[in-house]
Amino acid sequence: MPPRMAEPYEVPASLWHRPDMLAALKTRDIGAVFRLVRQYGGLSQTAIGSLTGYSQGKVSAIMSGSQQVTALEVFERIADGLHMPDQARMALGLAPRDLAAAAIPRQDARPAFTSALAPLTVDLVRHGEDETEVRRRDFVGLAGAALFSAVVAQPLSRDEEAAGADDLAAALTEYPVAGPQLPELSQLASAVARAKRTYQACRYSEVAAMLPALIRSLRLACATLDGDARLKAHALSAEAHHVAASILLKQEDKGLAWLAADRSVHAAQASESPLMMGSSARIITHALMDGGHHRAATGMASSAAQRLNAALAQPSPNDLSVYGTLLLRGAVAAAQHSNRHTAAELLDEAEDAGRRLGYDGNHMWTAFGPKNVLCHRVNIALSLGDAGTAIENARRIDINALPINERKATVLLDTSRAFLAWGKHDRALYILRAAGDIAPEEITTRPATHRLVRDILATAPISIRREAREYAESLGVTA
Structure with a gap:
């Protein structure tokens, strides 16, 4: 008879319920976790290392406190290796298995993990590696506390959502009323x-939640102040209404979005600032595109960019950022009505503005720069039906280098759509979940993202159908 295999190391289930273990998990003190596993579970440092993929020396260093564990992907690896039950995983700030990892088979010996935000999030399969193993390894970093919070957080009731929308609608339409101060x-x-x-x-x-009171205060300031203070108040009002319109567009509340965008443009004009007028033209262009008026949106964005460029002899970073972002808006609009030539011209002009700026900043809240232009190339290639080019452009993007989460999530969602169009449902799903890890509300609250989830679910091959269905159900999305 062949020799009998040794029994696998196992942590007693009762250990995870101990108050001192729960306290260690909540503070993410992995040294204390390892010490308790050794003391009450009877596992040696070598056994702990075998389960978690560490050397005995590394386990010893963590237990002594000379080395700290801080990376999300390492917490995931340790939780999986020690077979933590859901209660322990949640105390550590990780997603429970039934929501995040039920469809991902364990690996007995995991290699080093990459960050969930690294370029590998987009380029899920690297040359020369087995696709399944790479996909499993990279996905572990996507099931962190942010995704867990998005999935299990108590959603607003329909009444609460309606009340919030009504309050914003009232703030956008009512006359300013003087307050005590x-x-x-x-x-x-x-x-x-x-x-x-x-x-x-x-x-x-x-x-x-903060916008209604802010908009009311700004409208009152615009009505009561004078001189330079009034011009400044109008500029601030333009920015606040810009944010309101952006939120409403994401919620697909077209009527209120148009109203907020119009308020932003009028406030910008009242500010007498060419830069603010150019900035507010971006949101009107977005509203036009959302309404299907792509030709008009292209013309407006191009004209606003030209006016701004003509008014600037020595453009500042603010000027270049607004100018470049207007060109990008126009390029997206052109692509959406299949005008490849105009889209390419505007993209090239935006790329030149990005080179002149020299880096990806967030001047005038634009997140503009060379990498932002590349993100728009992903979106535009997708709009023009070239999913392969969209994916190749996405693979050139370092997600970590993008300055804001909204831009990171947007390019990931575009990449997910490109993989879906390319028939790569597994990668579409994993990248969608990466976007949710970065920006939970992009997944949980946006109708457009819910449609993407439904599309993946409706066409998923049998190999990932169960996982896609469970993920959709966790979001409350039905086919």
């Missing part, structure tokens, strides 16, 4: 900047 202009500027940052971080419900 008008906020200082500096306070309003800080509040607008906070709304912009929150939007770019993809915390859409949070920014939507």
